Amino acid sequence: MLVDLDEMVAECPDPRSRKYIREAVQCYKAGAYRSSVVACWIAVAFDLVDKIREVGASGDQAAQDAIARFDRARQEHDVRASLAFEKDLLTLARDKFEFISQVEFIDLSRLAEDRNRCAHPSQVSDTEVFEASPELARLHIVNATRYVLSKPAAQGKAALDRLLSDLESRFFPSKRADVKVFLSAGPLAKPRESLLKNYLTVLLKDLIKQIDVDIERRQRAENALFVLRDMHPEPWKRLIPEILASVIPTLQLDEQLKKAVSFLGEKSGCELWIYVGDADRLRLSTFVQNYPGEDLSELEWFFEPASLPLRAAASSRIGKASQVELLDNSMWLSAPTAVIDRLLLIYSYKSNFADANDFAKRLRYHLTDSTEPQKHLSALIAAAAKNPQVRGSNQFPLLVKEFVEKAKLEKDKVKEALAAAGLEQPEW
Structure with missing residues (x-):
């Protein structure tokens, strides 16, 4: 036409x-x-x-x-x-x-x-x-x-320098609607593709590679990244896969990889996952499956909502985590189901009463985070049924009673489940 x-x-x-x-x-x-x-x-x-x-x-x-x-x-x-x-x-x-x-x-x-x-x-x-x-x-x-x-004056290095200076400034808006107004008044209103690509590259490096970027700069970069998607959807969707393909292979340090998966695997940046190539997806997923044990609680943010792309990899890593990694090295704001599943499995293998009692005291705090209480009650009963060290420990009946009350489970059905497993009833 x-x-x-x-x-x-x-x-x-x-x-x-x-x-x-x-x-x-x-x-x-x-x-x-x-x-x-x-x-x-x-x-x-x-x-x-x-x-x-x-x-x-x-x-x-x-x-x-x-x-x-x-x-x-x-x-x-x-x-x-x-x-x-x-x-x-x-x-x-x-x-x-x-x-x-x-x-x-x-x-x-x-x-x-x-x-x-x-x-x-x-x-x-x-x-x-x-x-x-x-x-x-x-x-x-x-x-x-x-x-x-039809183009504004600055479109080359001078324009990029100005845009990066704006990104650092205190007058850069914090709301996305305001960011769109702000960027529409400058070189990015009708940018040449080279300028758009260079700016998007800086934004993505801030979000998935540079480890010394403060939280305010990251928030500005994230807002600018998605505002530009709305302003220039066709070149944005074409350039983002190319930029990701050039940046992700350069991530070598654990801190860089942690930053990349925390953005691409969490709610804030998971929309970009569809633009990540197969080889790079494998690279990032494998890193999550071998996530450093001292920072395991960072995986908490990979579980909700259920559609997050690295959820399966995070579940795999937690599924082989040790007690020290889950309890001593981690602080879970709200323990995901995968964490509770793993803790209950570890509980079922306690070899003496003292360990079972000590573990139960720590387990009770995480059981309160359960979003699948019936499933976890069944796992708790199964652990006691197969392991006499758990079944005979002083803390087991207290753990069951507290969990049932906080999860508001039907006590009659709990009594039936305990009886079916040959376990004594706690004092209600």
Whole structure:
């Protein structure tokens, strides 16, 4: 589908550039295609000069030098210097200020060449004068608008530096709705893909790799990451897998891997899991299955909701955890079912009354977190039925009584289960 040229003109924020490109469109509609190409180049040239001037006003020395050269040639009516500046303009825009990419440079260079053919007496042959076609004029108008006129001034390193400075600042919004307003007012409103990719790379490194990033910066990075998904869904979904594929293989330290799985495996960042490649998923899952024992309670956040991607890996790790890892090295805010299952299994293998009594005193606190009390009561009864050290310990009946009361289980059914297992009834 052909784009509407008038709509494209409306996308140009600078009034002067909009005026020139509108003139190019009017010439196109009138059939004056050579004039249209000339007006199109004028719009691009003036817009690039204005962008360089804007960057220079923010303190960029290269931009200030370029504008000083332009102003000097204009004030001194130095035609040769003016022509030289115009000739170098696209190269400056590409190499010094990163306003345009290499591909865009090629297309805009064709515009400059066609402008020269249209503005000067140019003959195709001895009897034929160069004529611009309507397709050529339209192509240049579209390219000029998309590549230059509709874009903000800062799009290269200067834009990235500004965005990263904003991310560090105290005025960066904390609510996602406000972050969208904030980012829409800067270079990310209509970013070049290179700028978007570089910014997303920094955000993802903050979230899954850099271990010295404070909590406020991480929250800002997370908000910016998902706001950009809403602002630019197509390039975002295309770039995120590529960035993740380049970052995750570089994670070597345990602290880096812990940070990556804590973001990608928990509720905050699990939406990115679908963009992680198979090899990297295996890498992260295997790390969780071998998670450091001294930090095992960090796996608590991988269980709710049940759809979290690393839940199975976390269950596998807890399923082989030792008593020391689960009780001595960990502080569970709310013990997941997998933790209670493992503790009850360890309880069932206690080899003497003293160990059984001591373990039961510690187990009771975690049993109160049970979301499957009937299942865990059955496991508790089974442990006592098969192990006389548990069955004969002083703490077992107290443990059962306390659990039944706090879980609000039906006592008659509990009595039946105990009787069926050949166990004595606690004093209710």
